[in-house]
Amino acid sequence: MFKRIGLFLLVNMLVIVTIGIVTSLLGVQSYITSQGINFGALLVFSGVVGFSGALISLALSRVMAKWMMGVQVIDPNGPLHPTEKALLDEVYSLARKAGMKTMPEVGIYHSPEVNAFATGPSKKRSLVAVSSGLLERMDDDAVSGVLAHEVAHIANGDMVTMTLLQGVINTFVVFLSRICAYIASRFVREDVAPVVHFVAVIVFDILFSILGSLVVMAFSRYREYRADEGGARLAGKDKMIHALQSLKQTVQMVDTEQQSVAALKINGKKGGFLGLFASHPDLDDRIARLQSGK
Template sequence: MMRILLFLATNLAVLIIASITLKLLGVDRFTGQNYNSLLIFCAVFGFAGSLVSLFISKWMAKMSTGTEIISQPRTRHEQWLLQTVEELSREAGIRMPEVGIFPAYEANAFATGWNRNDALVAVSQGLLERFSPDEVRAVLAHEIGHVANGDMVTLALIQGVVNTFVMFFARIFGNFIDKAILKNEEGQGIGYFVATLFAELVLGILASIIVMWFSRQREFRADAAGAQLAGQGAMIGALQRLQAEQEVPVHMPDSLTAFGINAAKKASFAGLFMSHPPLEVRIEALRQLR
């Protein structure tokens, strides 16, 4: 898993760094037992990580994958790629995104960007070399579906919400440990600090399950959008081709897996932390479309 894991890690790092910084600056103490103020306080810092990740997503994607943007097509394949993305974007009602190719043997693709009219769609070199034009078009349609559905923004907002409540409940827990258990009546002590950080780590992991569940639902919607744009048969064929190549390890950076089309298989328990449903489940869902 790629984009989602780095996305979550970035947010968790922001929460921890914010907690340490705010504690050292003495800002935390002003939230006290005023839960309305505490909630607002947590929302400001809770949304910071997700929004930062959203606004730098294109830059992060280009840097982490080595994606080369096609500004002037140099080959017939690049020309076809630009024309196909332009056609699909027009049909989906969005502005033409940037189009790029990243050097990877495995078949994969991703879409990212801070809004549906300022996005990036990229495909791997391996996908272009081994997939048929209809299969590549279906993969591109899936990624355009992500963009048209506003998945990047929605994911950032959901992450911001869970960040907020992770910080909120972690501080309530820290205050409880400090006051009720350690009997510290002189203000927020080391017990509050340690308990809050511990609670943020635990709650952050649990909150990621919620984000991953939403990510899996997005894949079904993007598959449906891809079927509408490229044809149900073509979309099923592309997923079946990905399924045939499932044994090829996926090495795209963690920051991009959530918006990629392919993800590695995981064990059953780890399925709670998967950004993508199993390919066979996605294929069956497409067959049920009417």
Template structure:
């Protein structure tokens, strides 16, 4: 909670500095209110998505939360997640299973103590207990590090500046020689620039997403040992995926190679990073 608070304060400070700069250049009137509007729009979508993330994730994959274990495997799953949550000093997340042949798992939730860890039936069948334990530790590291909230806040900041600068440039372009502004030109230019700036800004978000995967791998290695996490990642090279596209960033799987627009580093690079710990 302290880290989230500091992150929010930092970004409020960033917005305040931008407003001061605008004031120094005599642009604090309209531009100041435009920045505030952009911040409201930019953060609203991200925060709403975060608040609804657990419910939407369950619905997207048909995850079934384990309230009462029906077999030894489900009992082991609950006990393992509970033990790992205790090591992070967190409330035990909801634990769910969803039907998919692919090897995958994900964690989501609006807060550290209101989270969900879900694993596929393919992962439970295709991995050893040690490897599943490592995957669960990776997901618990995401929760313990507050990655879902932090990524949401970063997306909100990025959205804010994408909207603000798109509208700022559109206002200049739409201004005619007679001083009159064309609303049609403004709208068209603003939409095009939001798409363009949004694409460029996604490099920042994806970079952070890849870094959080390295951190979660390291957190898992600290919890269960690097050999188990390495073995799990090597097993994932046999085939991971199966999540809806909008949930790719939440999964454990990786890519064949690194890309500026990848949510995950390549599995080979993740394995190499762990071997170097």
């Protein structure tokens, strides 16, 4: 859920900023000439940096998820606890229904939150992880619906699609930040212009990355509807609706502070500024769409 998108965006932003710092320190600024900015060269530079950031983020997505979330991957060939075996069997069954030839890794991370996510650079190198809180609080049908939703993300190739979109956005981020940094450096003395340009590049990279994430989140909300539909086909509409209703009940049970956090993870707010940064649509909307068959 939110973890998949959040980790991807965080790694992507760090990679973009790091590449910007390194290229500035190494003087890789061939797009700046004595006449000003060579926009063609800058666009090529921006595309290379932008898609490099997105592709590196995708390549590291599964490894970073395991490390940052403390995911314990279940060894299908080792001794299995009944809960682990049931989880593994359900994910494999859903993956086969989705037409996947290679089974995803399956893992559990210890957290009281009710959450699950799917990530990985490709369908053949994917990971489905669930929190211990989800397994403890949800019944079997709800867990099945959640897992079907995550498997649908993998089957739909959402991480690759997200990477291509992020690459385009990164290209504009790098392009615009360099132009703004160049303009800012023209307003100071020539001896401090390089320093101003260096700092401005970092600041604008971060600022435009945050603005660009609005587009990524909007696309993410659209893909959540698609994953709900895919989950309904794999596990059955009733189980998918039941899973969403269970998530809604969980959100309503937590206290006000926790609810505001949980809302951004699995229950995007309707309207408002914060709603623009929500990776998931409102749960009521998702349930209504499935019930209406839209």
